[in-house]
Amino acid sequence: MSAPTAADLAIAVLLPDVLGTYSDAGNAVVLAERARRRGVSTQLLTVTLADAPPHGADVYVLGGGEDAALPAAARWLLRHRMRDALAEARAVLAVCAGFQLLGSTITDLAGRVVQGLEVLDADTAPGRERAVGEVVASATVATIGELTGFENHRGHTTLGPAVQPLAVPTRGTGNGTQQHGRPSEGALSGAIVATYLHGPVLARNPSLADHLLALATGLDQPPLDLPDQEPLRRAYLETSPHARGRRWRPIGRNRSRRRG
Amino acid sequence: MVAEQRFWVARHAGKLTSTLSRRLGRGEGAVIGGRVALALDPGALRRLARERRIALVSGTNGKTTTSHLLxxxxxxxxxxxHNATGANMPDGALAALADAPDAQLAVLEVDELHVATVAGAVDPRVVVLGNLSRDQLDRGNEVRAVAAALAQALRHHPDTWVVANADDPMVVWAARAAARTVWVSAGSGWSGDTAGCPRCGEPLRLTLGRAWGCRCGLVRPRPQWSVRREDCALTDDEGLSVPLSLHLPGAFNLGNAALALVAGAVLGADPLVAAAGLANVSNVGDRYRKVRRGRHELRLLMAKNPAGWAETLPLLEPDASLLLVINAREADGRDTSWLWDVPFEQLTSRPGVATDVVAAGERAHDLGLRLDYGHVRHTTVTDPVDALACLPPGKVEVVANYTAFRTLARRLATEHT
Structure with missing residues (x-):
């Protein structure tokens, strides 16, 4: 890890060594590449448990991790006072365990409570069963549109009354709780975007990537030509059983008889 | 008497179903046959295993290859x-034993989530553990949970020898639970899932050579056997050196061969004699198989997860074109996020022309988008056989994940150009 340089946009990936289980570091690759194609120079900083974090990065990206890794990640974030860095950042994307860690408390299956960073008014506790499968959700910000992603978590997250959800899930579980009478997915709070969606979420949803880049740079984000993007989006939106009016059945229930 | 009759009926009904399935062209028949037998007699696996010396081969990657070598x-x-077709659930193990009633020895490849069940039934002499990394996360199996379940299973078998890779921290964490262990330094090409200590989550320290350790006290055990890559040999701590002459590519296959020889030694096979037979293993359930098709010479490679792809990408011949095939069926894991942890950027340093990479498979666009962001120029064609038409004549390296590989290998064997 090195300090941020004179690049237009410094993007820090926090703790991919423990919050990298679900390949969310790809979100930083997507942000950097989309910025680069629009002429904005970027620097990617990878910050592991063994490093001290940079406090001046423009964008921070956190991902999902194994349940067992959460306390170590929380200790690191608190020890390095990352609350201030994240509160001052131009844009933050936090996925799954990363989302939970930005909240106030995370309760595990045994009832132990891990303190989060309290950047978001949100509390997480275990749901009855693990939510595993495809999610489709309508963003609460019209320009972001429909989101798709893959969720894989046990935690259910309750947002404080003033926190806006990122989206309303029409398929899948999302936060597993209701906000103002509707199911909720993720959270939006100033520069912070939090979600349960993997994929990585920014690869699947370029509008969300550009929402973050607009926050980070203050610039309009003209469309980019990535030939695989549209067929991919169409596939995930069209194969949604919800779109065909069928009830979604979580994938994790079955066991295939033969594994590779 | 009733139990014996039920066993007889179960075994024969299972065999009949296998034969029927094969004749109908529905597959190898091992799974369905084994399933029928197990349904009729849940104790069938235990009975079939009686009086045999059995080795189980498990881990994330290389199970099938290691089991063939063993x-x-x-x-x-x-x-x-031997369940040679890779049917690695309890029903596949049962079918393999039923097919070879006179064999005193058995090698059973076992899915890492089913070691407890199979070991409980067959009471193995040896369990081989090569590596543990992320695979099929959508089944709710984070790698530490898999390792913990393996450790739990091994504790129930105090007489079983565990032949384990000392270079893989997750394997060591699981195998330390066993009463009898032979540690083999088989190498480890992937550390993406063990940057944090398996036991305490703090950063692991890598020290000289292949050594590693953590402040909490989990350290690499001293291996009795080691792979020496420089001259492709397996050495023991008393100076014995066994040449590893393989027809299979890659450093990871040297590690697989080493584990196979050591496991064989535990069961009484002289490694110096047995090593000669390793060179006869040249394709493993179609993996590494070479196929001529029209103007193309294909080599079939399977890679299922970030660790497997990281091992496979360096093997690709620089002057061959590439057909990369990705599915996301249940046996592959439904979530394609893992593609983003594969270092596809390595492909940009290949000398090939712009048209020589094709992304294919049911999830061709997931792969294609990943390649786009990795600056790998490619074309995207969903059907892998159609995709071949996009490639220039000559050598093609085909890398596919589990169901993509099996479907394509079957099509190549049956469809004509």
Whole structure:
């Protein structure tokens, strides 16, 4: 890890060594590449448990991790006072365990409570069963549109009354709780975007990537030509059983008889 | 008496179903046959295992290859029952034993989530553990949970020898639970899932050579056997050196061969004698198989997860074109996020022309988008056989994940150009 340089946009990936289980570091690759194609120079900083974090990065990206890794990640974030860095950042994307860690408390299956960073008014506790499968959700910000992603978590997250959800899930579980009478997915709070969606979420949803880049740079984000993007989006939106009016059945229930 | 009759009926009904399935062209028949037998007699696996010396091969990557190598090693001692087709659940194990009633020795590849069940039924002499990394996360199996379940299973078998890779921290964490362990330094090409200590989550320290350790006290055990890559040999701590002459590519296959020889030695096979037979293993359930098709010479490679792809990408011949095939069926894991942890950027340094990479498979666009962001120029064609038409004549390296590989290998064997 090195300090941020004179690049237009410094993007820090926090703790991919423990919050990298679900390949969310790809979100930083997507942000950097989309910025680069629009002429904005970027620097990617990878910050592991063994490093001290940079406090001046423009964008921070956190991902999902194994349940067992959460306390170590929380200790690191608190020890390095990352609350201030994240509160001052131009844009933050936090996925799954990363989302939970930005909240106030995370309760595990045994009832132990891990303190989060309290950047978001949100509390997480275990749901009855693990939510595993495809999610489709309508963003609460019209320009972001429909989101798709893959969720894989046990935690259910309750947002404080003033926190806006990122989206309303029409398929899948999302936060597993209701906000103002509707199911909720993720959270939006100033520069912070939090979600349960993997994929990585920014690869699947370029509008969300550009929402973050607009926050980070203050610039309009003209469309980019990535030939695989549209067929991919169409596939995930069209194969949604919800779109065909069928009830979604979580994938994790079955066991295939033969594994590779 | 009733139990014996039920067993007889179960075994024969299972075999009949297998034969029927094969004749109908529905597959190898091992799974369905085994399933029928197990349904009729849940104790069938235990009965079939009686009086045999059995080795289980498990781990994330290389199970099938290691089990083929171990079967070759044990054949120096006599006939061997083996679930060679990779049917690695309890029903596949049962079918393999039922197919070879006279074999005193058996090699059973076992899915890492089913070791407890199979070991409980067959009481193995040896369990081989090569590596543990992320795979099929959508089944709710984070790698630490898999390792913990393996450790729990091994604790129930105090007489079983565990032949384990000392270079993989997750394997060591699981195998330390066993009463009898032979540590092999088999190498480890992937550390993406063990940057944090398996036991306490703090950063692991890598020290000289292949050594590693953590402040909490989890350290690499001293291996009795080691792979020496410089001259492709397996050495023991008393100075014995066994040449590893393989027809399979890659450093990871040297590690697989080493584990097979050591497991064989535990069962009484002289490694110096058995090593000669390893060179006869040249394709493993179509993996590494070469196929001529029209103007193309294909080599089939399977890679299922970030660790497997990281091992496979360096093997690709620089002057061959690439057909990369990705599915996301249940046996592959439904979530394609893992593609983003594969270092596809390595492909940009290949000398090939712009048209020489094709992304294919049911999830061709997931792969294509990943390649786009990795600056790998490619074309995207969903059907892998159609995709071949996009490639220039000559060598094609085909890398596919589990169901993509099996479907394509079957199509290549049956469809004509």
């Amino acid at each position: 079967a070759a090693v044990l054949r120096t001692l006599g006939p061997v029952a």
